[in-house]
Amino acid sequence: MVPTQSIPPWGPTEKAALGANRSRRLWSTRAHGERGDVAESVIVFPVFFLFILLSIQIAMWAHGLQVVQNAAASGDQAARAFGGSAVGATVQAERFVDATNGTSALTDVHVSVTFLPGGMSRVEVVGEARSILPWFHVRVSAVRIGPVQRFRSSG
Numbered sequence: 815m816v817p818t819q820s821i822p823p824w825g826p827t828e829k830a831a832l833g834a835n836r837s838r839r840l841w842s843t844r845a846h847g848e849r850g851d852v853a854e855s856v857i858v859f860p861v862f863f864l865f866i867l868l869s870i871q872i873a874m875w876a877h878g879l880q881v882v883q884n885a886a887a888s889g890d891q892a893a894r895a896f897g898g899s900a901v902g903a904t905v906q907a908e909r910f911v912d913a914t915n916g917t918s919a920l921t922d923v924h925v926s927v928t929f930l931p932g933g934m935s936r937v938e939v940v941g942e943a944r945s946i947l948p949w950f951h952v953r954v955s956a957v958r959i960g961p962v963q964r965f966r967s968s969g
Contacts, residue, residue: 867947875952878919878943883956885910885925886939890958893927893935896965900927907939919944920954933962 889907892898907925915923920941928936940955 871945871947871950874919874946875943875954878941879954879956881911881914881919882923882939882941882954884914885923886937886956886958889925889927889937889939890935890960893929893937894960894962896963898935898962900929903927903935903937907937911939911941929962930959933964934959935962 885907888910889903892906893900893903904925904927907927908923911920911923911925921944923939923941926938930936936957936959938955938957940953943952943954945951
């Protein structure tokens with residue numbers, strides 16, 4: 815018994831026409847379904863990129879805040895040391911900002927050192943965190959207050 819091969823009742827031209835109709839049906843359903851996808855993408859992608867930019871901006875703000883806090887601590891340590899002065903503490907805090915600010919995390923940095931009554935020192939460092947968004951400007955500041963070391967004789 816010889817296996818028989820079934821031959822379709824249509825010829826090659828009918829087969830090509832049938833394939834063209836099928837591809838038109840698939841194309842028309844895809845094009846109709848993609849219209850909703852495009853509308854969703856127009857909304858989703860800008861929101862996604864705005865979220866990414868805000869995340870980067872928050873990270874830059876946090877880094878600027880950390881630099882300011884550490885600069886205030888460095889200036890406070892210099893002010894509280896035995897024989898420390900306001901000028902020396904200011905220079906120490908500014909050096910710390912200059913050394914750490916190689917990534918330009920801060921702009922417009924100001925350092926102020928004052929000696930308070932009762933043997934206390936106050937160091938304040940204020941700056942503006944770098945911004946990648948034109949409408950997002952945030953100031954960062956840190957204040958450190960502590961007792962000044964003094965030599966006291968016993969008796």
